[in-house]
Amino acid sequence: MLEVLNNTNYVIPKAFISAIGNFTSFILHMTLTFSNFGSQNIYCFMVQYNPKDWITFIFRFHKSDTFRKLIPMMIFIGLYTYGVGYLELEFWQLSDKNHLSNITVMHSMLGFVISLLLVFRTNTAYDRWWExxxxxxxxxxxxxxxxxxxxxxxxxxxxxxxxxxxxxxxxxxxxxxxxxxxxxxxxxxxxxxxxxxxxxxxxxxxxxxxxxxxxxxxxxxxxxxxxxxxxxxxxxxxxxxxxxxxxxxxxIPYSYSAFIKKFIFFYVMTLPFGYVFSLGYYAIPVVIFVFYVLASLELIAEEIEDPFGFDANDLPIKKxxxxxxxxxxxxx
Amino acid sequence: MLEVLNNTNYVIPKAFISAIGNFTSFILHMTLTFSNFGSQNIYCFMVQYNPKDWITFIFRFHKSDTFRKLIPMMIFIGLYTYGVGYLELEFWQLSDKNHLSNITVMHSMLGFVISLLLVFRTNTAYDRWWExxxxxxxxxxxxxxxxxxxxxxxxxxxxxxxxxxxxxxxxxxxxxxxxxxxxxxxxxxxxxxxxxxxxxxxxxxxxxxxxxxxxxxxxxxxxxxxxxxxxxxxxxxxxxxxxxxxxxxxxIPYSYSAFIKKFIFFYVMTLPFGYVFSLGYYAIPVVIFVFYVLASLELIAEEIEDPFGFDANDLPIKKxxxxxxxxxxxxx
Amino acid sequence: MLEVLNNTNYVIPKAFISAIGNFTSFILHMTLTFSNFGSQNIYCFMVQYNPKDWITFIFRFHKSDTFRKLIPMMIFIGLYTYGVGYLELEFWQLSDKNHLSNITVMHSMLGFVISLLLVFRTNTAYDRWWExxxxxxxxxxxxxxxxxxxxxxxxxxxxxxxxxxxxxxxxxxxxxxxxxxxxxxxxxxxxxxxxxxxxxxxxxxxxxxxxxxxxxxxxxxxxxxxxxxxxxxxxxxxxxxxxxxxxxxxxIPYSYSAFIKKFIFFYVMTLPFGYVFSLGYYAIPVVIFVFYVLASLELIAEEIEDPFGFDANDLPIKKxxxxxxxxxxxxx
Amino acid sequence: MLEVLNNTNYVIPKAFISAIGNFTSFILHMTLTFSNFGSQNIYCFMVQYNPKDWITFIFRFHKSDTFRKLIPMMIFIGLYTYGVGYLELEFWQLSDKNHLSNITVMHSMLGFVISLLLVFRTNTAYDRWWExxxxxxxxxxxxxxxxxxxxxxxxxxxxxxxxxxxxxxxxxxxxxxxxxxxxxxxxxxxxxxxxxxxxxxxxxxxxxxxxxxxxxxxxxxxxxxxxxxxxxxxxxxxxxxxxxxxxxxxxIPYSYSAFIKKFIFFYVMTLPFGYVFSLGYYAIPVVIFVFYVLASLELIAEEIEDPFGFDANDLPIKKxxxxxxxxxxxxx
Amino acid sequence: MLEVLNNTNYVIPKAFISAIGNFTSFILHMTLTFSNFGSQNIYCFMVQYNPKDWITFIFRFHKSDTFRKLIPMMIFIGLYTYGVGYLELEFWQLSDKNHLSNITVMHSMLGFVISLLLVFRTNTAYDRWWExxxxxxxxxxxxxxxxxxxxxxxxxxxxxxxxxxxxxxxxxxxxxxxxxxxxxxxxxxxxxxxxxxxxxxxxxxxxxxxxxxxxxxxxxxxxxxxxxxxxxxxxxxxxxxxxxxxxxxxxIPYSYSAFIKKFIFFYVMTLPFGYVFSLGYYAIPVVIFVFYVLASLELIAEEIEDPFGFDANDLPIKKxxxxxxxxxxxxx
Incomplete structure (x- = not known):
């Protein structure tokens, strides 16, 4: 994607690109550390909850909540979207008619595939948990x-x-x-x-x-x-x-696991390119929210998939x- | 979302924000009280009905009907949408070309994910009931x-x-x-x-x-x-x-339950921001209807999920x- | 919906509204009578057919065909759409830029949910039949x-x-x-x-x-x-x-049955409001066709759900x- | 649909309508004859193939390929689309703003339903085959x-x-x-x-x-x-x-089989009305391709549904x- | 598709068409050779991985990764899209209002069918693997x-x-x-x-x-x-x-396998015709990415379908x- 931008003769600060690369690795490592940290409690008890108590669900962020786990990554996605918006809107001042603004057609088309894949992932993970x-x-x-x-x-x-x-x-x-x-x-x-x-x-x-x-x-x-x-x-x-x-x-077979993660990554990373034209800086919360939804589904599926571990949602087999x-x- | 509005230098009456917060809690509590009240009848009998009698289905609102349970929340959503509409259309008089009006692209993209998730939820709840x-x-x-x-x-x-x-x-x-x-x-x-x-x-x-x-x-x-x-x-x-x-x-694992409720909440709460531009005050019934559909599916799933309780749809095990x-x- | 129209100071002939109410009840009763009539033959034989003979399928309307059962309701929906079109286009002469014309965004968003719900309904009904x-x-x-x-x-x-x-x-x-x-x-x-x-x-x-x-x-x-x-x-x-x-x-649990019927009803009833702007009187066949598709799926599911009755598709258990x-x- | 055209005072050559009627019957009979002809080989052997050999799959048209079976019908659909395009664009010279051009909103909405139905059909047929x-x-x-x-x-x-x-x-x-x-x-x-x-x-x-x-x-x-x-x-x-x-x-219950076939037929038959405005004569290959996809899924499901016949995909029970x-x- | 272009009197360099034909065959052969090469290691071990390690998943390209297998084909698709873009934008200089630019409506409609089909394919392949x-x-x-x-x-x-x-x-x-x-x-x-x-x-x-x-x-x-x-x-x-x-x-029945491959091929091959109008040369990475997603799903399904072979994802039955x-x- 970035090479294409180069070919069409816009100047991209080299530092920006490498900064993205380094920062991504750093944040991803942090996220991992966080989620590993969350699973260090050796005795696992099923989270006790009343499924009809909506307020708690919406406003409390349980330790195992994907929102908490994804916070570092969400901050990074926000900054990244800001960067893309700054470059496109203020540095190069691309017009609304730039072809790049139509890239959202790809996202709406592939939106089907990614949703269906994540539901497939959710289903298989839940089936293992329930089995x-x-x-x-x-x-x-x-x-x-x-x-x-x-x-x-x-x-x-x-x-x-x-x-x-x-x-x-x-x-x-x-x-x-x-x-x-x-x-x-x-x-x-x-x-x-x-x-x-x-x-x-x-x-x-x-x-x-x-x-x-x-x-x-x-x-x-x-x-x-x-x-x-x-x-x-x-x-x-x-x-x-x-x-x-x-x-x-x-x-689940390695190929699916790898493919779904790659797909989510590229999907979210290319999302700001088109969104900043129609949404301006509002694209920042929008991209963060889309990322939160997609990544949450994958994260929960990973946790549920092996129901005999120490994650918060694992089965209380000791009990x-x-x-x-x-x-x-x-x-x- | 609200911070973003602040950053872009529009004046939001502080009172409005805190009013929303308080009112939400209040109404949510009311809703809970309502639904708990509905389940206090200790003997549960399966609702008797003729699946081919459409009129009754459409115009009668049975005690266990999600429409009745959701009324307080639907009134709140209506007022909230009115508030958002008033702010955007009359207080700040944002133009149709404001970037905020394009926020609906997010809703149409995530509409697919939320539909599939709710059907996944419906399926698993029904499977438990049927098992x-x-x-x-x-x-x-x-x-x-x-x-x-x-x-x-x-x-x-x-x-x-x-x-x-x-x-x-x-x-x-x-x-x-x-x-x-x-x-x-x-x-x-x-x-x-x-x-x-x-x-x-x-x-x-x-x-x-x-x-x-x-x-x-x-x-x-x-x-x-x-x-x-x-x-x-x-x-x-x-x-x-x-x-x-x-x-x-x-x-169902805590993570899914929490994630689905959070997702519905944020989805419906951000819906009026874009809709008021294209729909004006017609956005009020539209947002209410969308909320009614999404929340009903989650509410019914919650009721069906544990088929041995006292809810109206639970199994008549006594009989x-x-x-x-x-x-x-x-x-x- | 209609109250909203009143609030925005358009004159709606009261007679029209009450006429709709009465007519709906009347037609719904007729539909019911029709479908009950169709199931009065006490001995049920599985419909004999060759699944590869498309012509018969498309042009013959078997007694148990949902098309025949839905005819009275389809006529009513047609007249209703005509009424809505007449009011919006000729009586009030609303312009194309009226906010009401954008109400279709709701229908396209909820189109996902209703499709998925009907397929869920179809699946569970078929599973019972096959079991x-x-x-x-x-x-x-x-x-x-x-x-x-x-x-x-x-x-x-x-x-x-x-x-x-x-x-x-x-x-x-x-x-x-x-x-x-x-x-x-x-x-x-x-x-x-x-x-x-x-x-x-x-x-x-x-x-x-x-x-x-x-x-x-x-x-x-x-x-x-x-x-x-x-x-x-x-x-x-x-x-x-x-x-x-x-x-x-x-x-199937009463809640789902009631919710799906209510959902189809409100969905189809609000469809003409937006469609008449973009389709004019062509909205009449379009709304009828959409209704035919959605109601057929629900009707067939109802019939299949109890495979031991006298409907045309029930199992030939006597044989x-x-x-x-x-x-x-x-x-x- | 055609009556609507009449009502709105355009002249439709009567001959054209009756020609369509006759031609449809004729072609449908031909299609049937073709597909029956294809299943006259009394000994059935499972088609031998290497699932990783894409070239053969894409460029070879096996006797049992739905492409071959659908050729006569595809030619007819092409001519029909040409006829509709000729009438709308050249005979009546309808403008781009004609309401008819918006009829595609119906197709995109019902596109979901038809896709989900066909996948339901595919699933049940495959389940029988695998059982x-x-x-x-x-x-x-x-x-x-x-x-x-x-x-x-x-x-x-x-x-x-x-x-x-x-x-x-x-x-x-x-x-x-x-x-x-x-x-x-x-x-x-x-x-x-x-x-x-x-x-x-x-x-x-x-x-x-x-x-x-x-x-x-x-x-x-x-x-x-x-x-x-x-x-x-x-x-x-x-x-x-x-x-x-x-x-x-x-x-599969007669009602589903009949409904799906009717649905595909009306869906494809109304497709050209809107498409010719935006696509001109390019609508011809587009409508043919849409028909090919939808009809193929139904055709394959029909073949698979009864795995003990003589179709090319039936089980090699003799072997x-x-x-x-x-x-x-x-x-x- | 190409004949249609001819009929409308644009000049297409004959050499270009035959070059596409030859090149396709050549690349497809190369792809095959590559993937066969990948499966020549006779002892198969399940790929060992930690499902929570996102960085490795996203940035490492394992030998069995579909990304590596599809590289030659992706290069070809890129060149093909460039060719189409060059012809439409520079050689014939078609205007944005050309009917061809609306061909994307077909892709968005059929996008739903292809997604559902691929998920059906994924499900059946996974079911066999898990069985x-x-x-x-x-x-x-x-x-x-x-x-x-x-x-x-x-x-x-x-x-x-x-x-x-x-x-x-x-x-x-x-x-x-x-x-x-x-x-x-x-x-x-x-x-x-x-x-x-x-x-x-x-x-x-x-x-x-x-x-x-x-x-x-x-x-x-x-x-x-x-x-x-x-x-x-x-x-x-x-x-x-x-x-x-x-x-x-x-x-899986030959018909499905053949149909899905044909469908993906025609879908991706017609994608650039409309995309180059709205995306310009950005269509190149977009079409490549769409192809990567669709073909990956089919490729993985093929590998998983027979779990007793030598592919990287096959079951470690020796172990x-x-x-x-x-x-x-x-x-x-």
Whole structure:
């Protein structure tokens, strides 16, 4: 874009261009630091809120609010738009009839594509989040059902105590397993060595449960029909663990992630060129607002996509595993 | 936006700005009070209606109608638009060529994003509502099937009477459990204490059913093959309870909820700035109508999202549990 | 809208306004009568058609065609648009620069929302219709499979004859149950009394099938392994019945239905105000066409939403139940 | 539309109107003949292609390409647009300020609706096609699994040979059943008689498989546990057959099909009225291209919707059934 | 389009037209070569990335980035736009009022259709990719569960060693099977001969597992109840293999693939005709950017659609199969 301006023989202060480059990198780094900072609280609790309380939503800026995270970047976009406006309106004093003022036709045409893409992104991210929630819901259900069944089958207090301990421990081990950084990296090739030094802990607990049930079956405490009935719950534990790992270690394909970010960047960066003609310096808040909307959607999608992390919107799996413990102990 | 107006050296009566601020808060509180008032009827019945009767739909304003709920806010938006129009057209007498009149380009571009977001919101809310309905449909089916199976297996009138009482009671206990406020707050951390004083009641009923069936199995009244057949229904009760709890205690991620509300607010609040140039005071009904459409979609989604509350559109789970009672008693 | 016109000191003939009000009610009633009339044929057969025959589609107006149903309303919309055009262009002779001519910006902005909402409506209605079809497909499959299994298990001609009669009767009783008006009203509170005088007939048939199978199991005609195998089909009958009842008695939430109808009404009613400036009397066919498109989508969705009624597009469940009879008799 | 022109006192050559009418019918018949001709090849093979080879896609016009099928209709649309342009620009010499030139506002507003509808159509058609593919995939899997299980259970060469013949024959009979025209018409009422003279062939094969397995069970060759394990595969055959019949005999509701075709027709037919003012005779290629895009989407959806026919994009079920034969014979 | 220009009597240098034709072919070939070159690395690893690191996304151009792949084509589009601009603005010196300048109305109308189509394409491609990932996730889960169950059932070290070898080998054979080119071509008719010379290897491994389990069942090492429990995992292996084959050998219907590519091509190729009037030579970067966006979406969809290839975004099935090996060996 800038080369085109050069070709058409306008003078652009070189310093301005390089300043933009440097400043962009600097601000982007700041933004990153900010958002990383926001996610350093190790225990994650679901944000508690009343969905019908609009005032709080509109005027309070929660720590995890994208508005707060995007502030440095929004300031930069504002300055950038000011710079473009200054150059076009006052430095070169381009007339309203300059072809550059029609560049907005591109933005309105591509506005469709970018909106639809962001909604696609939102949908897939939400689907992963909701699937994660469903899996943990299933873990709750299966832990409860297994406890209920064993509570009526087992007469021996000792056997019941064994399961009172091991069933909830599956959930709590799974919390540790999923919040472990290495789990998210299982499918990258250069990380073989580190993973090797510990065993797959959820499998160890599952094996303990299987072992006890089959021992009781051999001791005729559990009949064959009961074994068949108990099987589905025990089996589901490993299925749930595997499905959570899948969500954790397989983000949306790299190409989409990279393409959407590039698209938003170029879209917002070219927006001021046309807008300053029709909006003057009002283009500054307008471009900031458009950037805020587009970038927010991408930022939220990134946070939701991996529901087992420490972001403010991630699933409260620690709390769920505590509830499992409480309910299983109540039943057995 | 208002600062920008200041910078460009127009005089804005300070009183006007602070009046807007105060009035907004006041009206928002009123709206909330209104909508809370509307949901105070403790027994919820699905609104009965004939989907083909258009006249009633268009000219009747049902208690739960978003039009009624939004009236105070719509009046405020009307006054606000009038204020903006008065300032721009009569106080400052801005010309049609003022850059501010082109601000509508932003609204038409972001109109697409906001529409898609609201449809995403509508979709996810409806999906939860429909999943809730499916779960209660499954509860009906499984209660019926369990009753049908037991009615042909059990010869003893006493045993049949036992299940005639306990099967429907699962559904009615689940109604109480789901309409209990604490159930919706299970996943928030600071609420541990209160939940502890009562046990998980649906689990207690499920345990009673399991206990009786395994007792009958040990007494050889129920054979091993029949035990396997009965298992799926009993097991499903706990699964359904867990899935309903999931829908109840996990609203849409906080970020989306907050972002959509912020977006609607800023979108509607900036709408009059450009519209008064092209529409004059006709902008008042236009902005009100746009606000009505956008806010209605968000309001309905909020209501539908938790299908187990007391809102007018929530599921008639009390009625369903009564039907279960009637049908189970008919069969056993 | 009309008040605004008054405020700005134009004379509107009072008679015109009240005439519009009365005429609207009258025509809406006519439309309703028409559409009810169209659905009085008690036996419903799926419309037979070749999806590749475009000419018939475009130039034939089938009885169930929305074009025919909407004709009275379309005539009214045409007259209304003519009235608006006459007032604006000839009675008051508003100039092209009147602010009212810019009201179309609202329509183009909300055009997104209304389109997306109608597609959401279409999707949910179609999903119900297709789910209904899948359920009846499952009924066909399970009836066939049960018949196939029993045909090889049972040697006694008498037992086979029993199932030859009862299996197809489940489907035909279900047809009666679903086309019974009371089934659709199960979840409304004020209808308790009437439902009570008859029992739930599909459950009675399901009980007969269960009874016979468990009798044969006790007589050792059916082994335990075979009982487990037969269970899934018999169980599915009650599941299918419950799921069909769910679709029948739970329409889309009242709020959406009411909101979409109100939205279409106000959208189309305000359309002529702006269009007559740019289109003159050509606005008449244009507004009629826009109304035809929007109302058709809503009308079709209403029809499809409850796939077990008597509308032309409803599922041919009577025919399917006859096919089940034919195939079961062929096998057993 | 044309009446409106008359009312406003322009002279339209009567011959022109009737010529359009006749010509439309003629061309539509030709188009139909063309597309029927294209589907006369009785053996259907999936089109083989490399999705990354763009040149072939863009410059080759495959027999099944919608471009080829639509050529006659596109020529007609071109002539029609020329006719409209000639009348408006040269015969009546309408000025650019004529209200008719603003009719494009309708097209841009309804452009959303038509796009969303076509994508809805595309989605549902693709879902059916993909569901059909999944069902045949399941048939492959279940045939293989049944063969694998029987190959290790049965020691007798004779018994194995029996299944080596009957398992693949289910798939090949299903191919015949699905490509039989009568299967697609099962749900139409006036066709009872013809269907009666042959039995439901897939059911006959399924019965043969069931019969043999239960005979072996009674001869104690297959134990009760093995019977339970074998059950799911045999049962699935009938389920798959029923689901394929469902896709085959239940097209998208007649109302949608008719509405979409009417909508496209009127949309394209009114397009030239406004376009000739702004585009002159360039409107000819533009209208043709718009028609090509809209009609292609509908045409492809029609083809995909019934995946068991003889169209070029239909599923290669014959080939799949041959693969089943090869793999079953390899295993048993 | 070009013929139209001829008819209206402008002189187009013949050489220019043929040059475009030749150059297009040449560049398209180059593009193909480039993209093929990019996929020659035989071992595929999922691209490792941090979704929150925006700078890398925006400024780094990964080997698999669509930007790199499209560079030759983008250069060509730039030159083509320059050519069109030169002809229209300088050679023929068409005035701004030329009808050609209004051709953009077509692009804005069809912009909606193309966006929705590309999102449909993106959705279906992503769904296949994610289904593939789910299938491999299920393979992981079932391998683990089978190993866990066998580890507690089997006491004999020898038997356990047998399964320690064969369970992971199913996954590794499946990797070879899916990356084998012939697997993707199973459903094309002219390839019968080559496939015949080797047997279906995953079926061979599945048979080995079945054989061993049924042998142990006959030796009474595995009881009947345990056989039923083990069945679901073994059976799922063949189901997963079949489903992966389905995704591999059934791309999106040829018609859609061809139509979308043709549509993008004609859309982008006609874009400069109107844009050069309003944008002058700025049309060059604009058209390039529009092309980049549309073509990227199609390119990414193509890559994702078949998740078992060697593209950078394909699933790391080799790595997953190694993880299965590690975890099974850990358990058994």
């Amino acid at each position: 994660g929630r469903k899996l943990w819901g299933a873990l709750v259900n299966n832990s409860r059902n297994l406890a209920l069944k064993l509570s009526v089958i087992l007469k021996n207090e000792h056997d019941r105590f064994y399961f009172k301990r091991t069933i909830p421990s599956y959930a709590s081990i799974l919390v540790k397993h999923l919040t472990d950084k290495e789990t998210g990296l299982q499918l990258y090739d250069d990380l073989d060595l580190e993973i090797d030094h510990h065993k797959h802990r959820p499998n160890q607990v599952a094996k303990m449960i299987y072992q006890k049930i089959y021992d009781l079956y051999e001791q005729k405490v559990i009949t064959g029909d009961q074994l068949i009935i108990l099987n589905s719950e025990v089996q589901s534990f490993t299925d749930i663990c595997g499905a959570c790992e899948r969500i954790k270690n397989t983000p 769920i595993s505590e509830n499992i413990k409480k309910h299983v102990e109540e039943v057995l | 809730g309905r499916k779960l209660w449909g499954a509860l009906v089916n499984n209660s019926r099937n369990l009753a049908l199976k037991l009615s042909v297996i059990l010869k003893n009138e006493h045993d049949r009477f036992y299940f005639k009482r306990t099967i429907p009671s699962y559904a009615s206990i689940l109604v109480k459990h789901l309409t209990d406020k604490e159930t919706g707050l299970q996943l928030y951390d600071d609420l541990d204490l209160e939940i502890d004083h009562h046990k998980h009641r649906p689990n207690q009923v499920a345990k009673m059913i399991y206990q009786k069936i395994y007792d009958l199995y040990e007494q050889k009244v129920i054979t091993g093959d029949q035990l396997i057949i009965l298992n799926s229904e009993v097991q499903s009760f706990t699964d359904i309870c867990g899935a309903c709890e999931r829908i109840k205690n996990t609203p 369903i549990s009564e039907n279960i009672k009637k049908h189970v008693e008919e069969v056993l | 209904g079809r899948k359920l009846w497909g499952a009924l066909v499959n399970n009836s066939r499979n049960l018949a196939l299994k029993l045909s090889v298990i049972l040697k006694n001609e008498h037992d086979r004859f029993y199932f030859k009669r009862t299996i197809p009767s489940y489907a035909s009783i279900l047809v009666k149950h679903l086309t019974d008006k009371e089934t659709g009203l199960q979840l409304y509170d004020d209808l308790d009394l009437e439902i009570d005088h008859h029992k739930h007939r599909p459950n009675q048939v399901a009980k007969m099938i269960y009874q016979k199978i468990y009798d044969l199991y006790e007589q050792k005609v059916i082994t335990g392994d075979q009982l487990i195998i037969l269970n899934s089909e018999v169980q599915s009958f009650t599941d299918i019945c419950g799921a069909c009842e769910r679709i029948k008695n739970t329409p 399917i139940s006859e096919n089940i009879k034919k195939h079961v008799e062929e096998v057993l | 059909g593919r999944k069902l045949w995939g399941a048939l492959v899997n279940n045939s293989r699994n049944l063969a694998l299980k029987l190959s290790v259970i049965l020691k007798n060469e004779h018994d194995r040979f029996y299944f080596k013949r009957t398992i693949p024959s289910y798939a090949s009979i299903l191919v015949k059943h699905l490509t039989d025209k009568e299967t697609g018409l099962q749900l139409y009422d006036d066709l009872d008689l013809e269907i009666d003279h042959h039995k439901h062939r897939p059911n006959q094969v399924a019965k043969m498989i069931y019969q043999k397995i239960y005979d072996l069970y009674e001869q104690k060759v297959i134990t009760g546990d093995q019977l339970i394990i074998l059950n799911s595969e045999v049962q699935s055959f009938t389920d798959i057959c029923g689901a394929c019949e469902r896709i085959k005999n239940t097209p 799949i059934s041959e693969n089943i034969k090869k793999h079953v014979e390899e295993v048993l | 593939g990932r789910k299938l491999w996730g299920a393979l992981v889960n079932n391998s683990r569960n089978l190993a866990l169950k066998l580890s507690v059932i089997l006491k004999n070290e020898h038997d356990r060693f047998y399964f320690k070898r064969t369970i992971p080998s199913y996954a590794s054979i499946l990797v070879k099977h899916l990356t084998d080119k012939e697997t993707g071509l199973q459903l094309y008719d002219d390839l019968d001969l080559e496939i015949d010379h080797h047997k279906h290897r995953p079926n061979q491994v599945a048979k080995m597992i079945y054989q061993k389990i049924y042998d142990l069942y006959e030796q009474k090492v595995i009881t009947g109840d345990q056989l039923i429990i083990l069945n679901s995992e073994v059976q799922s292996f063949t189901d997963i293999c079949g489903a992966c084959e389905r995704i591999k050998n059934t791309p 997953i199969s190694e993880n299965i090996k590690k975890h099974v060996e850990e358990v058994l």
